[in-house]
Amino acid sequence: MDFLNHIEKAQPEIISTLQELIAIPSVKAEPAGADAPFGREIARALEYVLAWGERQGFTAKNLSGYAGHLEYGTGEKTVGVLVHLDVVPAGEGWRYSPFSGTVADGKIYGRGAIDDKGPAVAVMYALKALKESGVKLGKKIRIIFGCDEESGWRCMEHYFKHERKPDYGFTPDAYFPLINSEKGQMALKFESEVASDGTGVILKTFTGGTRRNVVPEEAEAVLAFPDQEGLEKGKAALLAQGIDGIEVLALPEQNHLKVRAQGVPAHGSTPELGDNAVTKLAQALAPLEGEGSAWAAVRFIRERIGRQTDGRGLGINCQDEVSGALTINLGVVRTEAGKIRMEVDIRSPQSADHETLKEKIADHLRPYGLKIAEYSTMPPHYLPVDHHLVQVLLQVYREETGDWSKPVATGGRTYAVALGNGVAFGPGFPGQPETAHQKDEYIAVADLMKCTRIYAKALYALAKEE
Structure with a gap:
């Protein structure tokens, strides 16, 4: 040749x-x-x-x-x-x-x-x-x-x-x-209204990720505490967990802290190969969780997305012999214009029905005040x-x-x-x-x-x- x-x-x-x-x-x-x-x-x-x-x-x-x-x-x-x-x-x-x-x-x-x-x-x-x-x-x-x-x-x-x-x-x-x-692919956007309601620690912002199909490498949250004593206790509680890749930074604003999470990026189709900074940050903030819609969204990330990548928290985990197991990646979170928005990438096996998966996800979003704002799908x-x-x-x-x-x-x-x-x-x-x-x-x-x-x-x- x-x-x-x-x-x-x-x-x-x-x-x-x-x-x-x-x-x-x-x-x-x-x-x-x-x-x-x-x-x-x-x-x-x-x-x-x-x-x-x-x-x-x-x-x-x-x-x-x-x-x-x-x-x-x-x-x-x-x-x-x-x-x-x-x-x-x-x-x-x-x-x-x-x-x-x-x-x-x-x-x-x-x-x-x-x-x-x-x-x-x-x-x-x-x-x-x-x-x-x-x-x-x-x-x-x-x-x-x-x-x-x-x-x-x-x-x-x-x-x-x-x-x-x-x-x-x-x-x-x-x-x-x-x-x-x-595998088939589902692209979803979740959102909820965010207000400065509730008491205790106020979650001012929660942001992370660049693209839906990329495992987030960085995420950060800004917190407002009622007083300096609460801030010191909150900082101690964050660090006491010993979670790798969590950094706590002081801010110029009175009684404010920034919490930053460092992860490992990966392609959204193989989220198990990365370390999602967004879900890590949600986990780290658990001891400080207060009331209100912003905290409800973070609680959803922790409880329903979690550190797993198979969708079990949303009741959508499934697999087949031809294409293997479903995966989920929470690729982007933004707090802006009075809303918290999330972008999610799901790769589903050949046998999965996208409408059924969507209905299950919607059912799990509702108790947290979240809804599906956008949805698109591609067949296997x-x-x-x-x-x-x-x-x-x-x-x-x-x-x-x-x-x-x-x-x-x-x-x-x-x-x-x-x-x-x-x-x-x-x-x-x-x-x-x-x-x-x-x-x-x-x-x-x-x-x-x-x-x-x-x-x-x-x-x-x-x-x-x-």
């Missing part, structure tokens, strides 16, 4: 292209014009990859900044690869600047390195290698670049209103050997192991790695759902640490190159001339 030689020679170029793409801080922002619906930086990332493709001789198309594609080859059928260019916020505490693309110890660091800019670049150079080697293809290959994967998928909604779906394909946005089962996705696409990709992966692991299920939601006739295929290899959505996100250079080889072989196997 001559195209593999092209890949090896391109390693310096592959690394530099990824560094340049990482350097674009493509976090979702307010619209910045007709061709930048998700902000200027995401639009710039899309313009970057499409310009790269045009220089390689691919057909490029920008669909009003929502998404775009690069296409190569001819034929009636199309093999699609769906990637995304948007990234979650970087957060604090990085070893290297999150948008520098620093190479150190054989790794490329940066927000998006593994999710999903590294895989996008791997697919781009896989396609370039096929073109440069002159292999004969019987189908078109189209790389589709989404720009709103991390928050709403409006990119795919817009794209497939204007473009026909590829006949089949994959998204490099999960793990190897491949993901053929993806599944392709059987004997499906032709699954078999071809498994064969390619096994030949390259010698690993005969079986396909797995995930709580993550990937563009395979939008594609329909598709699966998630890499880039994470078995046994590797998960760094997506975390500080010091990286992709190893060796893995980036291995992914590029695998994707080139996969595209060739799926699109070669019959």
Whole structure:
């Protein structure tokens, strides 16, 4: 396979292209014009990859900044690869600047390195290698670049209103050997009115998290005590619990304290891998709990969300053999404009009924004065192991790695759902640490190159001339 030689020679170029793409801080922002619906930086990332493709001789198309594609080859059928260019916020505490693309110890660091800019670049150079080697293809290959994967998928909604779906394909946005089962997803917002009612310690604010689908790394609450004596007793009660990651800070306002919780971020689809700072803070505040609607909301977090991630406090814990157990992540809490608001991400097994889960959640919210303010859902996705696409990709992966692991299920939601006739295929290899959505996100250079080889072989196997 001559195209593999092209890949090896391109390693310096592959690394530099990824560094340049990482350097674009493509976090979702307010619209910045007709061709930048998700902000200027995401639009710039899309313009970057499409310009790269045009220089390689691919057909490029920008669909009003929502998404775009690069296409190569001819034929009636199309093999699609769906990637995304948007990234979650970087957060604090990085070893290297999150948008520098620093190479150190054989790794490329940066927000998006593994999710999903590294895989996008791997697919781009896989396609370039096929073109440069002159292999004969019987189908078109189209790389589709989404720009709103991390928050709403409006990119795919817009794209497939204007473009026909590829006949089949994959998204490099999960793990190897491949993901053929993806859980359903529920996105919910809870809210309640907050007043300075009640007596005792007043909860002025409770805030934490950045995105619904990210386990919160930090959370903080501001408390007002009746007097200095109460403040000292409250501080002692907080610290006496010995909860790791809890910090108590004095404030200039008389008889006020700030309580800060430090957690460990993780992807919202695997909340068990993180340490939720919001639920930790709710637990820590238990000895100080007073009366009123604000405290009722915190009590809900402690009693009904809790430190577990399986939804048992809401009576929604369930599982099945195809996709595993339900997970829940409380990703955002805000106290503002007289209300406390929460954003929750639930990943549900194939057998779960979303309306039934919603009803159970609503029943548990009511006693705490909370209600469901917004609700959306996405169905599960599944392709059987004997499906032709699954078999071809498994064969390619096994030949390259010698690993005969079986396909797995995930709580993550990937563009395979939008594609329909598709699966998630890499880039994470078995046994590797998960760094997506975390500080010091990286992709190893060796893995980036291995992914590029695998994707080139996969595209060739799926699109070669019959």
